[in-house]
Amino acid sequence: xxxxxxxxxxxxxxxxxxxxxxxxxxxxxxxxxxxxxxxxxxxxxxxxxxxxxxxxxxxxxxxxxxxxxxxxxxxxxxxxxxxxxxxxxxxxxxxxxxxxxxxxxxxxxxxxxxxxxxxxxxxxxxxxxxxxxxxxxxxxxxxxxxxxxxxxxxxxxxxxxxxxxxxxxxxxxxxxxxxxxxxxxxxxxxxxxxxxxxxxxxxxxxxxxxxxxxxxxxxxxxxxxxxxxxxxxxxxxxxxxxxxxxxxxxxxxxxxxx
Numbered sequence: 001x002x003x004x005x006x007x008x009x010x011x012x013x014x015x016x017x018x019x020x021x022x023x024x025x026x027x028x029x030x031x032x033x034x035x036x037x038x039x040x041x042x043x044x045x046x047x048x049x050x051x052x053x054x055x056x057x058x059x060x061x062x063x064x065x066x067x068x069x070x071x072x073x074x075x076x077x078x079x080x081x082x083x084x085x086x087x088x089x090x091x092x093x094x095x096x097x098x099x100x101x102x103x104x105x106x107x108x109x110x111x112x113x114x115x116x117x118x119x120x121x122x123x124x125x126x127x128x129x130x131x132x133x134x135x136x137x138x139x140x141x142x143x144x145x146x147x148x149x150x151x152x153x154x155x156x157x158x159x160x161x162x163x164x165x166x167x168x169x170x171x172x173x174x175x176x177x178x179x180x181x182x183x184x185x186x187x188x189x190x191x192x193x194x195x196x197x198x199x200x201x202x203x204x205x206x207x208x209x210x211x212x213x214x215x216x217x218x219x220x221x222x223x224x225x226x227x228x229x230x231x232x233x234x235x236x237x238x239x240x241x242x243x244x245x246x247x248x249x250x251x252x253x254x255x256x257x258x
Contacts (some may be wrong), residue, residue, distance in 0.1 A: 014100060018091070018108035022083070023115055027103040034109040041120075060190055062219065065131040069218050070187040072124060073211045076117035076149055078178050084110055084157025085164050085174055088254060096255050103247060106157045114150045123145070138217040140249050141224075145217070151236045158243030165257035183212065186211055203227070206235035 060066050087109035088095060088102060095102060121142060129135065164170045185207045194202045202208065209231040213224030250257075 015104050015108045015111065018094075018105060019115070020109040022109050022112035023089075030032070033195070041068060041075055041124075043194065044071055051165075056214075056251040063257055064130055065128055065133045066219060067188055067217065068124065068131070070185075070211045070216050072117070072120055072184065073149065073214050074187050074207065075120070076113065076146070077153060077207055077210075078143060079116070079180075080110055080153035081156050081160060082148070083113060084153060084173060084180065086159040087157065088165060090160040099253060102251055102254060103158060103244075106161050106247075107154060110150060110154045114146065117149075118146055119240065134221070135218070136221045138221055138223070141217045142214070145210065145224075146215055148232050148236065152206055152210070152232070155236055155239035155243045156249040159239070162247045162254070165254060166250060181207065204231055206232050 050128065084106055087106045089107075091105050093101075094105065125135065152200060160170065160174060184202075191199075191202065191208060209224075209228035213232070215226050216222055216224045216228075
């Protein structure tokens with residue numbers, strides 16, 4: 001017999017409990033715990049800095065800080081979508097035995113990753129200062145950018161989590177998409193290097209817009225461009241419409257697919 005939840009208070013309670021569980025699982029059985037969230041991007045920054053600053057000569061001012069900001073934005077997107085994809089499957093008993101809007105499971109998983117990403121940015125701020133970044137008042141826009149990226153991840157996770165139940169190969173396919181996405185986003189190279197004829201199409205990548213917007217407030221000390229803001233908001237709106245349509249269509253058969 002399935003337990004039925006009703007009322008906004010119960011739903012909020014479930015979301016909070018699931019988000020806390022997902023956040024703890026992320027660091028469970030790890031000796032260094034949250035430190036891995038800093039060591040991984042830091043190690044990548046050091047390696048790529050050695051390659052692109054000293055061997056390939058990118059010419060980007062303060063390349064280590066520039067790179068680190070891009071890595072943190074990408075890390076949030078990568079982990080958020082990868083874990084969002086498996087969120088329904090990972091909570092099979094809850095889906096089968098408790099009646100509640102299933103999108104709340106995806107939401108709670110993404111909220112746990114939002115918390116993790118927020119803590120990573122806060123923890124990295126002292127390192128950015130050491131790297132010579134002059135933090136200005138524009139940094140107060142960081143929460144807005146993180147919420148925008150969270151919304152993008154949630155919109156994608158609605159599609160990915162529901163399709164993953166029907167097509168179990170999607171986990172492997174999305175891993176390949178993320179590998180490609182890493183190279184198609186301006187994480188370790190400047191977007192200006194993209195040939196002019198591909199610039200417009202390249203700029204429509206919402207992750208590119210998020211990375212450039214975050215660098216604007218941290219490194220360039222100005223507001224993100226209106227174009228990047230439009231790309232981010234437009235992508236969120238389109239992906240939400242697609243995500244909810246797919247999720248609602250497949251949701252009635254979730255229990256059967258588990």
